[in-house]
Amino acid sequence: MKTYDMAELAVRNLRESILRNSLTTVGISVGVASLVAMLSLGIGLQQLAGRRLQKSGLFDTVVVTSRRDLRGFNREQEENGPAPAESPALTEAARQQIAQLPDVLEAYPDIRFITELRYEDKPYLTMMAGLPFSAKNNDAFDGMQGSFFSSETAPEVILQKSFAAQLLGKTPKAGSEEPSVTELAKPLLGKQLTMRYAERTATPTDAPDKKDAANSSGTNSPAGTAYSVVSREITLKIVGVCDLDPDSMRGQARARIFMPLKLAQNLHVMQPSDLRDTTNMASGTPAYTTVEVHVKSPTQVQAVEDAIKKMGFNTFSIVDATRSLRQFFAVLDLFLGIFGSLALAVASIGIINTLVMAILERRREIGIMKAIGASDGDVKGLFFAEAGVMGVFGGVVGVALGWTIGRVINVGTNVYLKRQHFPPEQIWFVPWWLVIGAIAFSIVVSLLSGLYPASRAARLDPVQALRYE
Amino acid sequence: MLTGQSISSPNNSVAIRTENLCRHYSMGEALIRAVDGISVQIASGEFVALLGTSGSGKSSLLNLVAGLDRPTSGTVVVEKHDLAKLSREELAKYRLRTVGMVFQSFNLIPSMTLLENVELPLRFAEVDRGEREGLAKQALDRVGLSARLRHRPTELSGGEQQRASLARALINQPRFLLADEPTGNLDSQTGTEIMNFIREFNETLGMTIIMVTHERTLAERYARRMIFLADGKLVGDQSNVASAVTRQPSGGAL
Numbered sequence: 001m002k003t004y005d006m007a008e009l010a011v012r013n014l015r016e017s018i019l020r021n022s023l024t025t026v027g028i029s030v031g032v033a034s035l036v037a038m039l040s041l042g043i044g045l046q047q048l049a050g051r052r053l054q055k056s057g058l059f060d061t062v063v064v065t066s067r068r069d070l071r072g073f074n075r076e077q078e079e080n081g082p083a084p085a086e087s088p089a090l091t092e093a094a095r096q097q098i099a100q101l102p103d104v105l106e107a108y109p110d111i112r113f114i115t116e117l118r119y120e121d122k123p124y125l126t127m128m129a130g131l132p133f134s135a136k137n138n139d140a141f142d143g144m145q146g147s148f149f150s151s152e153t154a155p156e157v158i159l160q161k162s163f164a165a166q167l168l169g170k171t172p173k174a175g176s177e178e179p180s181v182t183e184l185a186k187p188l189l190g191k192q193l194t195m196r197y198a199e200r201t202a203t204p205t206d207a208p209d210k211k212d213a214a215n216s217s218g219t220n221s222p223a224g225t226a227y228s229v230v231s232r233e234i235t236l237k238i239v240g241v242c243d244l245d246p247d248s249m250r251g252q253a254r255a256r257i258f259m260p261l262k263l264a265q266n267l268h269v270m271q272p273s274d275l276r277d278t279t280n281m282a283s284g285t286p287a288y289t290t291v292e293v294h295v296k297s298p299t300q301v302q303a304v305e306d307a308i309k310k311m312g313f314n315t316f317s318i319v320d321a322t323r324s325l326r327q328f329f330a331v332l333d334l335f336l337g338i339f340g341s342l343a344l345a346v347a348s349i350g351i352i353n354t355l356v357m358a359i360l361e362r363r364r365e366i367g368i369m370k371a372i373g374a375s376d377g378d379v380k381g382l383f384f385a386e387a388g389v390m391g392v393f394g395g396v397v398g399v400a401l402g403w404t405i406g407r408v409i410n411v412g413t414n415v416y417l418k419r420q421h422f423p424p425e426q427i428w429f430v431p432w433w434l435v436i437g438a439i440a441f442s443i444v445v446s447l448l449s450g451l452y453p454a455s456r457a458a459r460l461d462p463v464q465a466l467r468y469e
Numbered sequence: 470m471l472t473g474q475s476i477s478s479p480n481n482s483v484a485i486r487t488e489n490l491c492r493h494y495s496m497g498e499a500l501i502r503a504v505d506g507i508s509v510q511i512a513s514g515e516f517v518a519l520l521g522t523s524g525s526g527k528s529s530l531l532n533l534v535a536g537l538d539r540p541t542s543g544t545v546v547v548e549k550h551d552l553a554k555l556s557r558e559e560l561a562k563y564r565l566r567t568v569g570m571v572f573q574s575f576n577l578i579p580s581m582t583l584l585e586n587v588e589l590p591l592r593f594a595e596v597d598r599g600e601r602e603g604l605a606k607q608a609l610d611r612v613g614l615s616a617r618l619r620h621r622p623t624e625l626s627g628g629e630q631q632r633a634s635l636a637r638a639l640i641n642q643p644r645f646l647l648a649d650e651p652t653g654n655l656d657s658q659t660g661t662e663i664m665n666f667i668r669e670f671n672e673t674l675g676m677t678i679i680m681v682t683h684e685r686t687l688a689e690r691y692a693r694r695m696i697f698l699a700d701g702k703l704v705g706d707q708s709n710v711a712s713a714v715t716r717q718p719s720g721g722a723l
Contacts, residue, residue, distance in 0.1 A: 005592045016580045368576045371537055372637060373565025373593045376557055462537045466576065 032398025
C-alpha cells in the first residue's frame, strides 16, 4: 500500500473510535507537555544563571599567568605543558602580543597589592586593584553610587560595598539585613583616603642613577633585577561605591577598593611578585603576575584561551568556572527530562493498550483485508501509521500545552517575585530545537509503542480472524 | 448419483490441481482432519460447486485454494504456482490478483462506504487515487449499485451487500471467483439474483468459479460440476450438463 493511502486509512480508522483514540492522544500530549515544561524551565534557569554571570562583567575575560610563576588554576593542563623554567615570562612584550590576537579587545596587566589606607585617622589593611578605564561601560557597575573615575590617572577610588561598610563601622552581623549602597555611599562620597605604599624604584646595574629609572615608564622599563623600595603616601578621593563585586573571579585575593589602572601603574607599587624576581634568577626583565584579556564576546573566549595557551601561558576564564555550573545544569536537565519522559512512557503504554484493543475489535476487519489481498506489511503499516498519527497529534498538542504550562509557571513566579520586591525574571525558555525534538520524540515513542501491536496484527491468521464475530 | 469418478473439463486446460491435499487441526488432544487427502483437478472456466454437510471440509478446501490457509501436507497448484511454496508476501499478492472471494456474511468493512469497500483492494494493489474511484464506480455499476456509492453496508439489504462484495471481488480482475455459501444469508429471490451474477461472470468473463454450498438444488441449477465431500474426503464428482440449459428466469423459485 502506498504511504499516503496508509496514512489516510489510519486517520479514518482513528476517527472511527474517536473518543478512545482522542484520550490516548491526550495521554501522549500530557507526556510531551510535561517533558517540554520541565526542559523549558531547566533551560530557562540555565539562561538566567548565565545572564547573572554575564552581568558580573567578567564573562568575556581571560586571565593569563605565566607557567613559571605561581601554580595556575588548572594543574592537570600545567603538568602536561612545558617545564616551568622554559615557559615564557609574562612581560610587556608578551602582553602586547596577546593584545594583537584576533577578537581581543584589550589586554592589561593586573595590578593589585595589599596596602594600608587611612580613613579618619584609622588604618585599614585591604587589597587594592587597578581598574582599566574600559571597565566604565561594564555591567558590573550597575547600581553604583557616585561616578566612575574622572580620568585615567585621577587620584580617585571606588569602594566595594563591604569595604565601605567597614569604613563606616557598619560591618553587617550575621542574620541582620545588609545596608543598602545608597545608605553607605552618602557619608563617603567625596571623602578622602590616604594610601601608604611601597614604591619600587628600579636601579639598573649599568645606570645607578635612581631618578632616571623612576622616570621611565613603570613596569615597562627595561629594568634589571636590582631595585630599591621607598615608602610613599598618596591622597585619594572616594568617587563611587559599587553594589556588585566586579572582582568576584578572584576569590580570596579579590580587591575591595579600586583605582584607575594607569594610576596604579604609574605609582610603581611594589607587588608580591617582585620579591620572586629577586630570587628567581631566570627572570631578566620584570614581568606581570597576571594579564587580563578582554575578548569581544563570550563565545570567542575559548578560541582566545587556546591561542594564549599555545604561546605557553596558563589561562583561566569564567568559561572554565562555569563549566561545573553547566555540568550541574546538564544533570538537572537530564533529571527533568527523565521525569518528563516518565509521563511519556506511561502514555506509550496507553498507545500499546489502545492498539491491542483495536486489534481485538478489528480482528474480523483484519481478516477481511487479508482475504482480499492485504499483505502482512499492509496490515502492519496500517497499525504503525495509526500509532504514528497519534504521535504527531500528541506531539503537536503536547508542545503547545507544555509551552502554555511553562508560560503560566513563569507568570506565576513573576507575580511572586514582584510581591517579594524582586525584578521580574524569565525563568522559562522554549528553544526551537525543543519544539522539533519533542514532536520527533513523541512520534518515535509512539512508533515504538506501535511495533508490538502492529506485528501482532500482521501475524493474525486470516481464517481464524474471519471466523471471529 | 455419486459416481466417485473424476471428470476433467473437456475443452480447457487445468487451472487448479490438488494432490493428496490435507489440512489437519489439533484441537486439544483430538486431531481434526478437515481436509484429508483430496486430489482433484479443475479446468479454467469451470463452474464447480463444492457440496457437503457442515464439517465436511468444503470451506477448508476453499480456504486452501484461496491461499488463506496452508496445507498440512500435499500440494495445491493454481496456474502452476504451488501455493504451499509461496511466501506470505507472495500469497497475499496471489489473493489480491488471482482470486476474488465472496462470503456468506458478506464481510464488508462496516466503517467504510460501499465505494471505499470496493476501492480497498485497489489500494492494496497500489492503484493511483484518480484511477481507483472510476474503477470502483464501474464495478458497482455492473452489479446495479450506482445509487448506493456513499452508503455504509449496514444501511443496505443483504442482497445489496452481497452485490457490493461481488463488485469488490471483481475489482482486480481475478481469474478465479471463490464463493463460500454466497446465498446462505439471503432469501431465495435475492439468492437467485446473486447466482445470476455469478453465472454471468463465469460465462461472459470466463472466470473459473468454485462455490461452496450445502444446497444441492442450487448447485444443480448453476454449477456445471459438483464435487461432494464428507469428513474431509472426496466422495463424489459429477458433471451437471443440465445446468447449462435450465436457465431460470430471474426471480424464479429454487
